[in-house]
Amino acid sequence: MAASSPSPGRPRRAGRRIAASPGYRRTRAGARRIWYAPLPAVIVPMALVLLTVIAFGASRSANGRPVAAEVTASETPTPTPSPSPRPTPVPRATEPVTDVNLIGLRTQVDSIESRYGVRIGLGVAGVAPVGQRLTATWTAGSLTSGPAWGTLDVPIAAAVLDLDSMPSNLTYMLTKSISESSLSSDEALYTFLGGADDAPQAVNKVFQEFGDQVTTVATSTDRQGIPAFTQTDWTVASQSEFAGQLWCSSIDWYIIGRMQYVDDEHSYGFGNVVGSRIKTSEGTTADGSVVLRQMAIIPTSTGERVGASLVVTAPADQADTAREAADAVAGQVYFAALGFGDGHC
Incomplete structure (x- = not known):
């Protein structure tokens, strides 16, 4: 049986019904x-x-949201605030280097003398251009001076650098004299300055250039077998001032460089301070007492550079005790030598 197809009359009948509505x-x-x-x-x-x-x-x-209402600024101008004046820096008060500032250090030096059974002389000075002093010089201990011994090789070397003609082996000589504290090398440097009159005059001229009008090189001694110049009396005050000015002397940096590399045997005392420049020498008095002498340029705990001078005397055969006392003094100076901040090159 064939499938039935939709009747064509249905759409027309539906259209008539819609039209009649x-x-x-x-x-x-x-x-x-x-x-x-x-x-x-x-x-x-x-x-x-x-x-x-x-x-x-x-x-x-x-984005479909209502437009924000427009805000109209007031016609009354807002006053512009005037800038506040920059605060005027308050200059740091310069404290003079006096007994009041360093009374604690002086007490410690006295205590070290008593504890180790030694005598000590200590000088501290601020750095300054050659021939000048920008801060007061401070001293402590029961000694104010002593024989220079090998520390005199520093002004001797400065005198050699002033010559028109210098030794061909100068580096070797300075290393032996300053870094290794060789007394024979000190003698060789001193001899290079000339005869009995020329050599002391050349070194005295260096002292005068550094503002020291008092210290003069010893030209004679009753000590047998000891060079006379080693017995030059050099106060701790004058030596510390010399050290402080040496730091500012551009022509003497060859010497300062040798003071940085000192053998272990002579690196006690101020040699224990990191960044120090030192010259150490040892000797004895006529009665056999031990004498240690040290000149140094050191940084303190506050970052200030100072020149320092130290002399320690101890009973015969007590060199180790003298060195221990020197170590103790250097540690106290590092932490307590304050008030030299106005020193500069």
């Missing part, structure tokens, strides 16, 4: 009225609708 008749009547209405009657309502849509769209932002 009341809603269709009303819609058709309204459309007819609009179609045949006068043109102004159609355009005016359409224009009103279009304006309404435009106005609504203008009140929205691009």
Whole structure:
């Protein structure tokens, strides 16, 4: 049996039913009225609708949210605050180097003398250009002076550097004299300055250039077998001032470089301070007492550079005790030698 196909009369019958409905008749009547209405009657309502849509769209932002209300600034100008004056830096008060500032260090030096059974002379001075003194020089201990011994090789070397002609083996001689504390090398340097009159005059000239008008090289001694110049009396005050000025002497940096590399045997005392430049020498008095002499340029705990001079005497055969006392003094100077900050090159 053949399949039945949809009857072609069904769509037409459905269309007749829609056309006969009341809603269709009303819609058709309204459309007819609009179609045949006068043109102004159609355009005016359409224009009103279009304006309404435009106005609504203008009140929205691009993302659909209402546009934020515009804030109009007040016409009354806001006064511009005038900048406050920059605070005037208060200069750091310069404390004079007095007994009050260093009373604790002086007490410690006295205590070290008593504890080790030695005598000590200590001098500290600020750094300064050659021939000048920018800070007061401070001293402590029961000694104020002593024989220079091998520490005199520093001004001797400075005198050699002033010569027009210098030794061809100068580096070797300075290393032996300063870094290794060789007394025979000290004698060789001193001899290079000239005869009995020329050599002391050359070194005395260096003292005077460094502002020391008092210290003069010894030219004679009753000590047998000991070079006379080693017995030059050099106060700890004057030697510390010399050390402080040496730090600022550009022409003497060859010497300062040798003072940085000292053998272990002579690196006690101020040699224990990191960054120090030292010259150490040892000898004995006529009665056999031990004498240690050290000149140094050291940084303190506050970063200040100072020149320092130390002499320690101990009973015969007590060199180790003297060195231990020197170590103790150097540690106290590192932490307590304050008030020399105005020294500069």
